[in-house]
Amino acid sequence: MKHAGRNFMSGTFWVFVAEALIFPTGLITAGILTRRLGPEGYGLLTLVAVLVSWVEWTITSIFSRTAVKFVSDADDWQPVATVILQLHLGLGAIATAFFWVFAWPIADLLDIPTLVPYLRLFALDIPIFCLAYAHRQLLIGRGLFQVRAVASGGRWIARLAIIAALVEYAGWSINGAIIGSLGASVVELIMARWFVRPPLLSQSSFPPQRLFGYALPLFLFAMSLRLFDKLDLFMLKILGGTVAQAGVYGAAQNLAFVPGIFALSFSPLLLSTLNSSLRAGDLLQAKQMGANSVRTVVALIPFAALAAAASVPIVSVVYGQAFERAGPVLAVLIFAAMALMMVSVVTAILTAAGRPKLTAILVAPMLPLSVLGYVLFVPSFGAMGACWVNLVASVFGAAAAMVALYKIWAIAPPLMTFVRGAIASILIYAIGVKWITPDPSFLWKLLALCLVIPVILLCLGELSKAERAFISGWLLQQKWISALKK
Known part of the structure; x- marks a missing residue:
């Protein structure tokens, strides 16, 4: 293990x-x-x-x-x-x-x-x-x-x-x-x-058909998720937005990519590791790793809260004052990206569990739900309407995925981690809004608060003694940490 x-x-x-x-x-x-x-x-x-x-x-x-x-x-x-x-x-x-x-x-x-x-x-x-x-x-x-x-x-x-x-x-x-x-x-x-x-x-x-037999439901899952992923930007443009408004919205999207990067790094390796455990007949280990993976996603929510708190300074420093309107959009889209990260992780677990068809079933309703929302809210609320519809549809997909995971592998949502994450999010958001300003100091302030988040979670009791020992052992094995000590 x-x-x-x-x-x-x-x-x-x-x-x-x-x-x-x-x-x-x-x-x-x-x-x-x-x-x-x-x-x-x-x-x-x-x-x-x-x-x-x-x-x-x-x-x-x-x-x-x-x-x-x-x-x-x-x-x-x-x-x-x-x-x-x-x-x-x-x-x-x-x-x-x-x-x-x-x-x-x-x-x-x-x-x-x-x-x-x-x-x-x-x-x-x-x-x-x-x-x-x-x-x-x-x-x-x-x-x-x-x-x-x-x-x-x-x-x-x-x-x-x-x-x-x-x-x-x-x-x-x-x-x-x-x-x-x-x-x-x-x-x-x-x-x-x-x-x-x-x-x-x-x-x-x-024989290629062996791939297609397994990949077809995953193709439907991927197609639905890809269609959903950037649909908000195109619906904003089609429903009356200007090219400049699309540029501002796209700028916010480009900064809300960090959860997607983590999912890209995490999900394929999770699938490979779970597949190895199941092939070895260790279902208990696979379930425990799946539960810890879901818990990890929830524990990352305070980082999204920090990004939301610093959204206006971030876009102002990175893009300039002309893109300041992207700040409120980024503050919403970062949470939508977190919800999609949960969808990615849970569907990787379901794929390892031999339920690839379920991944497509879970994601498919997100498309019509979001299209309806865009048609109803984008003409009146513009970019803010688009990003809020994206968030609601993403949360719906994440919630449906968690329900399916509980039914398949009896992995329940980590409620205590969610509570600790919510407390940390409120604290870090309050500090970030007051402290981070649109000047060159924003970067080191952002990094400092990123380091504070794990400390808050540890103080709230997020990691058990065994988990702390496990992480410490892993860190001691890393050559770059040994080099820093020398």
Whole structure:
């Protein structure tokens, strides 16, 4: 139990650290883009990026959990890996062709004729990104967590470097930003293939239908979640919002990504670890790890409260005064992102438990519920109406997922953790609103309060003695901590 738990914790930590590089690099990149492009130009780039990333994440989500499961289960993993890569490449190429053919109708729907060349250029990223992401899943399935982290870290550093060179110094504007994303995908793909190189174009002995039989319900789950994920931005634009309003809303979305990063780091590794425990016949260990994972998500709520308290200073410092209106939107969207993180974690547990169909059933109602809400509230309340509808629908999905988890594995919501998290959230929000101001000091104040949150939870009795000993043992095993001591 301890060995599996520490492997899971180490993997999650390093992957999260790598993915969290999007925070400093993303803030610098966003600062460059918003100041160079302005609200309207940034809004146009955001719409194009959301359209393309929507498709990219939908394609990769179809097989992501299935790939981890099949690769980790296989004695000879290369045949299944080849099929996975070919499916990602094929679907990515089809999506690119779709955007090239239908770029004009999409631009007409959004009433933005200038969208066409940018959409076609960004669409070239889709097959490259899909291949790079497929390699991520192969690395996780093979247990190469640190290599997976290095490849992701390389992506974010390369993206910042290329965008800074092309937009800040060469003055390439939106085209430079898009080429920066293309280059980042190429860098990640090269780094990943350095460590795992299954044949890409040769015929595989693994029957693809085995993947589709398991992946179909997960595809429906992924499609529903991807459609829901950025629907608020497009409904805001379609229901009367301007490009500048979309830019402000997109800026808030781009800052509400931290819970999504954690889910991206946490859920695949959780699925792999649970799958290993169940294959070994240790159902009790799997249930305990699932319960602790849900509890971890709840314990992170105070960090969302801190982000909400500091929302206006954050957007003012990062984007400038022109984007100050994104602050209240960020304060709501950060909690919606937390709810979606719970959905991601719970559905990973349900997938490991052999109930992939249930994941699609849980997420599907979120779409019609949110569309109805957008139609009712966006025309009257604009961006604030859109973000509140997103939050309500996300909480509905998280609550439904928790009910399903209780029925399948008898894992109840961690009520005491929720109470402690609520107390910590109220305290940290009150401090953050008064203390954090839109000046260069906001960063160290934000970091200081991030360190205060675990202390508050510990003082409230969140961790047992055994859990504290477990975490201490894991920390002592980390080489970077030993180096700091020396």
